[in-house]
Amino acid sequence: MSIQNIDYLGSLLNADELNSLKKxxxxxxxxxNMDFKIVSVDDKMVEIETSQGETASGKYATQQVLLKRTAELFKKRLPGLELQITANAVLPSPADVVDVSWIDQKMQEKGLRIKQIAFETGIDRESISDWVTGKKAMGKTVKAMFYFYLSR
Structure with missing residues (x-):
């Protein structure tokens, strides 16, 4: 659901206005991938929380942008009410920097070989080799493993 507790606005908006807001x-x-939560409502103020989940593109709105978009969405439908908005921006994972060239660079800097990584991690050499050469795509868990292993 994109607006949690939307029913809290039932005393302020009619059914058509609620439907328009939902859409x-x-x-x-x-x-x-933005979601909204109505935290509280009174006759002068509406408290709203906004968050953004993971996006396929990996691009995320800043906290400032989340605040602005939320204000734009609710302000025109709730004129005269104060909006108290809290935005929870997504912090990118440090492992997002991991790709084949990053791994290659770190392995060269540290003088590591695939055999050593396989021995120390317990992961078979073939899998390590496939990730390091780009033969096999890396998921988030694999990227995180390489990030923490090669950043120490």
Whole structure:
């Protein structure tokens, strides 16, 4: 659901306005994986939390952008009310830098060979070789393993 606790706004918006808000929020959810949560509502203020989950592109909105988009979404539908918005921006994983060239560079810097990595990690040499040469795609877990192994 793109807006948790949307029913809290039932006393402020009619059914058509709620539906319009839901549809607009769903667009944000589909395009940017943004979700909203109505935390509390009173006659003067609405408290909203915004978060962004992982995106396929790996591009994430800053906290400032999340705040702006949330304000734009709710402000026009709730004029005259103060919006108190909290945004939780995604922090990129340090392992996101890992690719074949990064691994190659780190192995050369440290004088490591595939055989040594296989011995120390307990992972078979063939798998290590396939990841290091780019024959086999690396998932997040594998990238994290290489990052922490080669960054020590």
């Amino acid at each position: 607009a929020a769903e667009r944000h959810s589909q395009q940017s």
